[in-house]
Amino acid sequence: MDASMISPFVSAIQNVFSTMFQLPVEVGEPKIKSGHKSTHDVSGIIGVSGEMTGTIVLSMPSNAASSIVSLLAGMEFEVDSPDFADAVGEIVNMISGNAKAEFQRRDVSISCPSVVIGSGHTIAVPTGTPCVMIPCATDCGEVVLEVALRETEAQATEQSSAAA
């Protein structure tokens, strides 16, 4: 996965957090994730299909997620309530949609979000797809955006032919 696949997500999380929560995001050094264990307790997950496939995960400690959700919803929810999961799903949906718009000339679709809550859960990514973790420091705590994407075979072939 090259840097051009990561930078749209950096801009997207900053845009969503500043527009919806007035929350500045300080992005740290991206690194490759090893293993499938979730980084934090709360995972908002979006599937990507089309000319790129993979997953986008917003991983948050439950206390940071609670603070961020309350900024979005204007009220506090229990972590195990459907409203909490709905809000987390909407946040990762906005980040993914925003980033997707930056993938010029690629026909990419995103799924409706899923949310998993609980310590130590695992999130499988497609075999052979590296997962890049983008650490993001906010006033509500650190959250991590995990991007595991690859171009589908047809798209990768087309791009290498164009480059040749």
Place this chain on the structure above:
Amino acid sequence: MKILLIDDSKTMRNIQKSVLKQLGYTEIEEACDGQDALSKVGAFQPDLCLVDWNMPVMDGLTFVKNFRQNDKTTPLIMVTTEAEKSRVIEAIKAGVNNYVVKPFTPDLLSERITETLAKCSIGS
């Protein structure tokens, strides 16, 4: 002024509802997907619909196409994370009158609602 909010996220519907209330609109019905919305338009007879794109069961674009078969005039605003120019064009071709990309500020949503209603000559 009757407004139908169509979004699978309750959080997003609540955010939009609060913007609408600030604008003075209180007669609001909610639907959680396109099919749910189609089942409600007959009885509710909305004067404006705010429609999300990506929803389970029936997406917003399919809703717009279905809705426009019987109603060519009621203003529709797509409120979505789908930000690509090609998507905006696709939505406009299907019959939406305006387009708001998430994330949005309350001011931007208010502006688009007011602008759309003015263009479609429906007073508040």
